[in-house]
Amino acid sequence: MEIFTSGDLEIAYQIQGEGEPILLIHGFASNAAVNWQGTGWVDLLLKSGRQVIMLDNRGHGRSAKPYIEAAYDARLMAGDALNLLDHLGLPAADVMGYSMGARITAFLAMAHPDRVRSAIFGGLGENMILGTGDPEPIVRALEAPSLEAVTDKRGRMFRRFAERTGSDLRALALCMRSERPKVDTGSLAALPMPVLVVCGSEDSVSGSAENLARLIPQGRAVTLPGKDHMNAVGDKGYKQAVLEFLETRA
Template identity: 50%
Template sequence: MKNFTHDGLQLAYLDEGPRDGDPVLLIHGFASNKTINWVETNWVQTLTEAGYRVVALDNRGHGQSDKLYESERYTPTLMADDALAFLRHLDIGKAHVMGYSMGARIASFLARDHGEVVATLVLGGLGMALVEGSGDWAPVADALLAEDPEALADKSGMEFRTFADRTGSDRRALAACIASNRVLMPAEDLKAIRQPTLIAVGTKDEVAGSPHDLAALMPQAEAFDIEKRSHLIATGDKTFKAKVLDFLQDHPL
């Protein structure tokens, strides 16, 4: 397992594809990890076969990276700093950056605060929820900590509890993460993200918010509808992959 140290944490990562290819940094979503989000969905294969160098980390609290149980250590700013440190560890000065769901939120904060390292931005599974939020996530944290999953009544809580169990996640770390990670980005701040941006959301996604409304707030953004896909299913959609490949080809480093 490859790993590097940042903020006192050991963070696991992968680095695949040709070293002379344009680098693409992939940032996974909540309760997922680099393998579930990017390898099993064939994103790594798709991008490396297209000639890109693909790098992806397990976010703090996830996968094979160190776990934390203090919610204040999971803000998007801190997790974006992990991504920045990751690029520096690999001596990558600028990369295409793609995140899904929570990973898209982290990618947005990285682009806002450290735009010099972001060539283009792909936000998957996140639209206006970045600015407006998407309801109360406390039931998800409660579901992650519940002793008896059979007693859960909240639909979203049940879905994320099932997903966390399937991925073998540390549920206490995830509960700490969800408590502080969903920081909103002021609409005014989106003007500072001037990189070409693709915002892709499933048409059956009930948590991401409108990709079109978010794109309208950004200087160089376009929206893409992932037809007939829900939040947890859209990640590996083939039309999404084709759109991203076209987008990256149109905006080389």
């Protein structure tokens, strides 16, 4: 991966292929390699004629990991994505985010709609607005001495995943505890670009894809039968929906 500077932080990114650019923004406790390469997204998008751009969000992967809670505001993380587009000299791109990455994508699209040709929110539906629940059980799980010491079901899920991805647990705890600015319905209703929302039917984190898409003028929704938050990301139905959306979004 290559490195560029966003503000005072070093952010890792990778760019592959040629064609129309799509920027991929991964989820919490993941990284570009796990979220997009390991799930087959990169190969799929390259074969469809896309230029694929991925970054490791601050606090994740090979990017800087500030031990400051305020550094993980989603608007700052959206700023990293914007700065990457500037660094690469790209006036605009399609942008797809998963889970936390979908939230970052939303803030990027709301603040800079001219830079986002289309937006894809994966793994986060109406809970983008309503909230995904109390973060403290996840914070405690990340701060626990071991996975065995964690009893909360959702906390165990994220702690197990964070260990699998080799993440910095302290940075993740700060990221999870950081202030979460609201995504308001008025801003979503003002989005001028096509937006696709894709969530699993068994996803306890995301909330309804349909209810979020209804708030967006050019919103479309797909629900993946039987899929949850962790296994929806690599689902064939998700991939097919995205390819069809990108082909028709103009």
